[in-house]
Amino acid sequence: MTANWFPLWLSLRVAVLATLVSVAFGLWMAWVLANREFRGKELVYALVTLPLVLPPTVLGYYLLVVLGTSSPLGHLYESLFGAPLVFTWQAAVVASTLHAIPLLTKSARAAFETTGRNYEKAARAIGASDWRVFWRVTLPLSRRAVAAASLTAFARALGDFGVTLMIAGNLPGKTQTAAVGIYDAIQRGDTRAARVLVLALSVATLAIVYAANRLGPRPVAE
Amino acid sequence: MIEARINKRIAPSLDSAGFSLDIEFQARSGVTALFGTAGSGKTLTFDAIAGFVRPDAGRIMLDDRILFDADSRVHLKPQQRNCGYVLQCDGLFPNMTLRENLIFAADRLPRLERHRRVNETVERFQLTGLAGRRPQEISRGERMRCLLARALMSAPRVLLLDEPSHGLDAPSRTELHRLLRAVQGDFPIPILLATHDLEECFQLADEMLVLRDGRIAQSGSPREILEQPASVEVARLLGVSNLFQAEITALDPGRNTSRLRFQEHELTGTYFPGHLLGDRVWLCVRAGDLRVTGRNGARVEANQVPAKLLCVSEMPQSVRLEFSGDISVELARNEFERQKDNKDWLVEFPPAALRVL
Numbered sequence: 001m002t003a004n005w006f007p008l009w010l011s012l013r014v015a016v017l018a019t020l021v022s023v024a025f026g027l028w029m030a031w032v033l034a035n036r037e038f039r040g041k042e043l044v045y046a047l048v049t050l051p052l053v054l055p056p057t058v059l060g061y062y063l064l065v066v067l068g069t070s071s072p073l074g075h076l077y078e079s080l081f082g083a084p085l086v087f088t089w090q091a092a093v094v095a096s097t098l099h100a101i102p103l104l105t106k107s108a109r110a111a112f113e114t115t116g117r118n119y120e121k122a123a124r125a126i127g128a129s130d131w132r133v134f135w136r137v138t139l140p141l142s143r144r145a146v147a148a149a150s151l152t153a154f155a156r157a158l159g160d161f162g163v164t165l166m167i168a169g170n171l172p173g174k175t176q177t178a179a180v181g182i183y184d185a186i187q188r189g190d191t192r193a194a195r196v197l198v199l200a201l202s203v204a205t206l207a208i209v210y211a212a213n214r215l216g217p218r219p220v221a222e
Numbered sequence: 223m224i225e226a227r228i229n230k231r232i233a234p235s236l237d238s239a240g241f242s243l244d245i246e247f248q249a250r251s252g253v254t255a256l257f258g259t260a261g262s263g264k265t266l267t268f269d270a271i272a273g274f275v276r277p278d279a280g281r282i283m284l285d286d287r288i289l290f291d292a293d294s295r296v297h298l299k300p301q302q303r304n305c306g307y308v309l310q311c312d313g314l315f316p317n318m319t320l321r322e323n324l325i326f327a328a329d330r331l332p333r334l335e336r337h338r339r340v341n342e343t344v345e346r347f348q349l350t351g352l353a354g355r356r357p358q359e360i361s362r363g364e365r366m367r368c369l370l371a372r373a374l375m376s377a378p379r380v381l382l383l384d385e386p387s388h389g390l391d392a393p394s395r396t397e398l399h400r401l402l403r404a405v406q407g408d409f410p411i412p413i414l415l416a417t418h419d420l421e422e423c424f425q426l427a428d429e430m431l432v433l434r435d436g437r438i439a440q441s442g443s444p445r446e447i448l449e450q451p452a453s454v455e456v457a458r459l460l461g462v463s464n465l466f467q468a469e470i471t472a473l474d475p476g477r478n479t480s481r482l483r484f485q486e487h488e489l490t491g492t493y494f495p496g497h498l499l500g501d502r503v504w505l506c507v508r509a510g511d512l513r514v515t516g517r518n519g520a521r522v523e524a525n526q527v528p529a530k531l532l533c534v535s536e537m538p539q540s541v542r543l544e545f546s547g548d549i550s551v552e553l554a555r556n557e558f559e560r561q562k563d564n565k566d567w568l569v570e571f572p573p574a575a576l577r578v579l
Binding site for chain 1 (some may be wrong): 264273274299300303304306307309311312313314316318326327329330360372373376377431
């Protein structure tokens with residue numbers, strides 16, 4: 001019997017998409033938190049980082065309520081794409097994204113707040129817009145930290161289990177990611193299938209985390 | 223011309239004792255030095271002018287533009303202020319070459335114009351051979367040159383230089399001063415120079431503001447200020463080492479003389495307008511204005527004070543002698559060589575050198 005590679009392939013696809021979304025959102029969020037003063041800023045930050053510590057079941061429950069077929073958002077999605085979001089692989093992307101965003105936001109905010117503040121100031125003083133300062137100064141100077149955070153977020157997205165199970169379900173060949181597949185295989189007593197997935201996930205995430213640590217947030221000298 | 227009235231309070235926090243800035247000044251084209259120690263409010267003033275700090279009250283005008291006005295709630299963004307600001311901590315982008323740094327500053331110009339300006343600037347600031355290098359690969363003095371060039375790319379209406387000679391060696395410092403004088407000739411804009419170096423004020427500044435604890439303690443030309451410090455604090459900042467409490471015992475405007483008593487000595491000085499008989503004043507004499515002779519048993523003449531030599535310290539061009547009674551004298555080296563075998567010393571206070579505060 002050949003190994004079933006679908007769960008791994010799906011995990012990879014989900015993780016890539018989740019990383020892209022979380023990098024875009026996380027960098028924006030981090031920039032806002034590092035550069036803008038507004039009331040309730042730290043509350044926003046707390047909400048964004050909450051998925052790191054909230055039990056997956058709680059998070060999954062909220063997502064089911066917010067994105068479920070009877071919710072306004074769920075309705076909107078259904079009318080746009082013709083099918084409900086929950087229990088599809090796209091829902092797994094949402095689940096993974098939610099876990100990847102805090103990792104990115106945390107690291108990127110720390111990097112933006114410490115790296116290159118004076119360079120940003122110099123750039124503004126010579127008339128550069130915020131947008132230009134971000135792309136030409138802030139991001140290049142904190143690229144190592146951002147790259148490391150993106151890798152960590154990718155590794156996290158690759159292995160999401162709880163929330164994915166809650167809102168994407170466990171439909172083999174449809175929504176069954178690697179992490180969920182291992183659980184399923186163990187339940188069935190198929191230790192061989194479980195071992196393949198466990199090994200693949202372990203090696204992949206080890207490599208990614210190692211690379212991320214090597215990149216490390218090495219700050220640019222001021 | 224720049225006119226600024228800036229009030230800013232910074233509340234005490236864990237890592238600072240709090241600070242309050244309250245200054246008002248004008249600067250015309252030419253160099254105006256903001257002279258003060260670290261923590262006197264120089265950088266905060268610059269940050270307020272350049273738009274990085276919002277003052278609590280006041281008004282900042284650059285030519286006929288309002289940059290900040292507390293009453294009408296105008297607070298332009300740094301990008302809109304047209305200030306050339308050279309930060310204390312360098313600030314050349316390490317991820318770009320020097321040429322790219324200049325191009326970054328000329329971004330708003332049309333392409334051809336930008337190209338022309340960059341080339342022109344590279345030449346004027348003698349960066350031709352360096353333009354392709356990164357800031358990490360060139361010397362501190364060359365970086366300073368490039369920073370000035372970059373700050374002037376966008377044709378600013380005021381130039382703010384925060385401790386530009388900080389960390390430069392003597393030759394680079396001389397070169398920077400030469401460059402700044404050239405810039406001053408080419409760009410008829412106000413140049414504000416934050417510094418804690420009195421020599422730099424004398425070499426470059428037309429006007430000088432002495433900053434102390436967020437207030438302007440005195441303003442005027444460097445020469446005026448050194449000649450007549452407004453207070454004993456200013457005199458200390460200027461490095462005047464002979465400051466004694468004294469009493470005015472006689473004043474004669476007709477003969478332009480006065481008498482002062484300090485410690486147990488009587489000194490004759492010129493007439494001090496604006497003071498009364500019996501006033502307790504600070505007697506202020508620069509170390510270089512005092513003269514010394516050997517006593518060798520001679521009588522103590524008028525304006526001479528016998529003193530014991532406590533300590534001699536060598537300086538590059540001169541020798542500094544510390545005497546009993548907290549008197550410091552600075553003396554040319556050959557003068558000291560001639561006199562160094564004196565046993566007892568007389569310190570002479572020339573009448574014209576005496577200032578009272």
